[in-house]
Amino acid sequence: MQPRYDFQLQCSQSLSNPSDSDSExxxxxxxxxxxxxxGANWQRWQTDVQDTSCPVQQVRITVRxxxxxxxxxxxxxxxxxxxxxEIEDVVRAYKLSGKKKYKMVVIQKSDRYFLTxxxxxLTGPGVIFSLNCHREDGPHWSEIVSAAYRHYETAGxxxxxxxxxxxxxxxxxxxxxxxxxxxxxxxxxxxxxHWDYDTPEYRAILSTPNGRGVAALVIGGxxxxxxKYISEIITWASSDGRQFHMLxxxxxxxx
Numbered sequence: 007m008q009p010r011y012d013f014q015l016q017c018s019q020s021l022s023n024p025s026d027s028d029s030e031x032x033x034x035x036x037x038x039x040x041x042x043x044x045g046a047n048w049q050r051w052q053t054d055v056q057d058t059s060c061p062v063q064q065v066r067i068t069v070r071x072x073x074x075x076x077x078x079x080x081x082x083x084x085x086x087x088x089x090x091x092e093i094e095d096v097v098r099a100y101k102l103s104g105k106k107k108y109k110m111v112v113i114q115k116s117d118r119y120f121l122t123x124x125x126x127x128l129t130g131p132g133v134i135f136s137l138n139c140h141r142e143d144g145p146h147w148s149e150i151v152s153a154a155y156r157h158y159e160t161a162g163x164x165x166x167x168x169x170x171x172x173x174x175x176x177x178x179x180x181x182x183x184x185x186x187x188x189x190x191x192x193x194x195x196x197x198x199x200h201w202d203y204d205t206p207e208y209r210a211i212l213s214t215p216n217g218r219g220v221a222a223l224v225i226g227g228x229x230x231x232x233x234k235y236i237s238e239i240i241t242w243a244s245s246d247g248r249q250f251h252m253l254x255x256x257x258x259x260x261x
Contacts, residue, residue, distance in 0.1 A: 037206040041181060045212035048221040049204065053259050055232035065227040067149045069157040072113060076144060078123070079116070084109035084158060087128055089135060090171050092244055093251055096198065100167060100253075102133055111154050115144060125150050131163040136170045147219045152227025165228055168220050170252040178214040179250060182241055185210060194243030194250060201239045211239050220254045228256070235259045 036042035051060040072078040087110045089097045098104050108128040115123040122142040128135035134155055139147055155165055173179060185207050186193035201207045211217040220236060228234050237257035243250050 036209075038185075038210040041213040042206050042210045045209035045217065048212040048218050049209050051225055051231075052221060052235040053232055060225065060231075062148075062222045062226040062231075064231070065149050065152040067145050067153050069113075069153050072145070072150075072153065076115065078144075079112075079114045081110070081112050084111050084129075086110070089128065089169075090137065092249055093135075093169060093171060096240075096242070096251070096253065097169075102167065103130070108133075108135065109158050111158055113150055113154065125154075127151065127154055129155055129158045131159060131161055132166040134165065134168050136168065137172070146222065148222035148227055151223055155227075164234075164256075166256050168223065168254040168256065170216050170220070170254070171249075173216055173250045173252055175215050178216040178252075181210060181214050182250070194247040196243055196245050198240050198242045201241070203235070203237050208236075208239060211241075212236075216252060224256060233259055 036046070047059070050057060051062065069080055073080055086106050087108050088094070088106045089102070089104060089108060094104050108130040111125075111127040111129055113123075113125040113127075123144055124138070124140050125136075125147070126138040128137065134151060136147075136151065139150075141147060145153075151168075183193045185191075185201075186195070186199070189207070191199060201211060212221050217239070224234050224236055225231050234256055236254050238255040240253040240255070241251070
C-alpha cells in the first residue's frame with residue numbers, strides 16, 4: 007500500500023478564514039512554492055465566503071443557453087454507457103455502479119472547418135466522468151460540467167465524485183509526477199494515492215488546470231458557495247503507465 011496523507015479537519019479561524027498576513031505569505035513558506043501558494047487560494051475560496059478576491063461567479067449557463075445563445079451542439083437523448091474500462095475497479099471501490107447506466111453527454115462547438123470546443127462526459131446520480139475535453143473559447147470547463155449535470159441529472163442528487171480520466175494536461179502531469187518523486191513514490195503507479203484536504207500536496211494539485219477546474223465547479227456550480235468542498239483528491243495510473251487518472255471527492259462543509 008502506498009502512504010496515505012491524512013489530515014484531521016478542525017474548524018479554526020486560521021484554517022477556514024486565513025488572516026491577511028497568511029494570504030500574503032511568501033511563496034518560500036510553502037513546501038511546493040508558487041504552485042502551493044496559488045492552490046491555497048483555491049482551497050480557501052471553497053469555504054471562505056467572506057473572501058472577496060474569489061474570481062469565480064455563480065454558474066448561470068444552462069444547456070439550453072449553450073444551444074440557443076452560443077450555438078453549440080448538444081445531445082438531447084444521451085446513450086447509456088458503462089464507466090470507462092480503465093477505471094472500472096476504482097468506480098466499484100467507491101460503490102458506484104459499473105453497469106451501463108451513465109449518460110454519454112457530448113457538447114460541442116465548431117466553426118466551418120474544425121471543432122473549437124468539445125466536451126465528452128458521462129453523468130450519473132452523484133458522479134461525473136470527464137473523458138475528453140478541449141476548450142478554445144467560451145464558457146469554462148466548470149460551467150459546462152455544471153450545466154450538463156443540472157440538465158441531465160434531474161433527481162436532485164448532490165454531486166459527490168468527479169473523475170478526470172486520461173489526464174494529458176502537461177502542467178498537471180508534471181506537478182503530479184513531482185509530488186510522487188518528492189514523497190518517495192514510484193511514478194507512474196497503479197496504486198491509489200490519497201491527497202487529503204489542507205495538505206501541501208492537496209493545495210499544489212489545486213493549482214493545476216485540472217485541479218482548479220474542479221475547485222471552480224465546487225465554488226460556483228454546485229449551489230451556494232461555502233457549503234461544499236473537495237475533501238480528498240485521489241491519483242493513480244494505468245498498468246502500462248500511459249494513462250493517468252484523478253478522482254475528486256466532494257463533501258459538505260460542516261464548519
